Amino acid sequence: MKAIARLSLWLFLSALWFSPLALAAADLEINTPAITSLKQGMQQRHAELSGYYASGAVGLTRDGLVAVRDPAAAPLAQRQMMNSLVTAENQDRQALYREISRANGHPEWEDEVRSTFAQRWISKAAAGWWYQNASGAWTRK
């Protein structure tokens, strides 16, 4: 009987100990140095990429990345530059999704973080930009 009372007390105390974790789960940790530096790099790159989004040369993919959609929409002289911007952007995006899931102690969340971002990038995209719809077809916003 005494043992059960002690067990209940212990359970109650451990539940109390876990409750801050439950509260912490309300927000994801996104303020690590790695995430901040990825964000800065992507913000600077966006100044160069936004023209390609607007012309339709580059579009947002359904898996949270960017891709060259129509190379002909960019002047020949800029295509090489555009390709390397897309490659660099995708590397940063992959790293961002990985870092967010890792910073929150769940590396296995990476795919879910990626699909959350995929939806949010597209819904925040400006009118006229191209994105892949759920079946993978390019669509103009």
Place this chain on the structure above:
Amino acid sequence: MKTTFLAAVLLLGGVTAGCVTINIYFPAAAAEKAADKIIDDIWQLKQGAKPQPDLQGEAK
């Protein structure tokens, strides 16, 4: 006696399930909020944060 024991077992089960729930399920709403915040920063969607230093491009 038996009832108390049963109650303790149920409590143990409840607490364990609670902890597992917190840790395993992906927090979709929190992730969406985090994504929005990061995208706003990267695409500079929230005005007033800081003006874009894009004067060089416009001067041409």
